[in-house]
């Protein structure tokens with residue numbers, strides 16, 4: 432037998448968001464003054480009360496295996512959170528905790544996808560969705576959003592892509608990469624379609640708390656018992672509590688799906704980290720103050736980044752309603768060049784900007800639209816001002 436890499440893994444593209452983040456961190460470690468608008472990671476430290484909880488967990492000896500689906504303590508907090516914030520009533524056995532929302536998503540797809548099953552992905556979408564669908568044996572079906580409506584995808588548009596192989600739809604609201612938020616009305620129509628055509632909805636609500644201008648987050652699962660019965664809600668503590676490195680995410684959904692996800696997890700990673708589980712439980716109980724403060728700061732950064740970007744001739748960015756990302760339209764830069772290199776698409780723009788001005792952004796080709804780059808405003812206002820000044824210089828120098 433040849434010592435080859437499996438077909439499945441050969442086709443996987445490494446995560447561009449994580450690759451750019453690690454390149455920016457590497458350059459920074461070399462002493463270079465890099466401004467990172469790359470990965471979506473809050474720059475705040477994890478709040479002290481959460482770190483204290485982790486110390487308490489260690490002191491109390493919470494260092495052993497926990498139930499595969501997570502501790503009763505954490506699942507109870509999640510159960511209360513889903514009821515309090517989302518009007519969703521789940522039993523503890525309808526909830527599973529995993530090593531980040533990323534693993535929750537992969538477990539969910541693995542639990543429902545058979546080879547060849549199609550998964551509808553409103554696009555542009557987060558880089559990991561199409562790869563995860565393929566890793567689970569499915570076929571990603573990209574459904575382009577309406578650019579004039581924040582890239583949202585309506586039920587009418589989705590319906591055109593539904594086939595007898597459609598197994599699921601992934602809805603991500605507030606959205607990565609474009610910051611759009613689905614309205615209740617749009618979700619009601621999507622729910623009706625999902626019920627009629629009988630496909631699952633995976634509702635990725637990781638940016639739920641990062642929502643602005645009075646917009647309201649609606650979980651599609653909360654719209655009726657019928658849609659709840661075929662929806663898997665995904666959430667986690669990474670973004671809301673500045674806990675990206677702790678790796679705690681969770682899913683709630685129909686019992687057979689959660690049971691399958693638990694069996695799957697029992698043979699892959701077992702329970703998520705025991706200490707992080709206790710810290711996440713405490714985060715969910717006492718998080719309101721931290722979330723209020725960070726929300727105010729993110730909102731100020733959003734407005735600052737939006738006004739500075741739109742002041743650069745030739746570039747434009749729509750005002751996002753949620754998450755902490757902004758899509759910068761760079762179509763006006765295509766065909767221009769700097770030092771004999773031509774900008775042919777978002778990869779060139781991002782690479783040239785990083786090399787010449789030490790500013791990291793994510794090429795939106797990775798999200799399915801080459802006319803944009805994505806900027807994360809999960810960084811200080813000072814860095815936003817300096818970074819965007821450098822982008823303005825870069826644009827001026829490109830001829």
Ligand code: PMP
Pocket residue numbers: 471530531532533534557603607635637667668669675678679680
């Ligand atoms: N969903 C989306 C849309 C994301 O942007 C992220 C970011 N990492 C995740 C899920 C996963 O979050 P985590 O694994 O850190 O909980």
Ligand code: GLU
Pocket residue numbers: 446448449469470471472557558559607
């Ligand atoms: N989700 C974040 C992003 O899109 C973090 C990196 C990742 O997991 O992709 O930048």
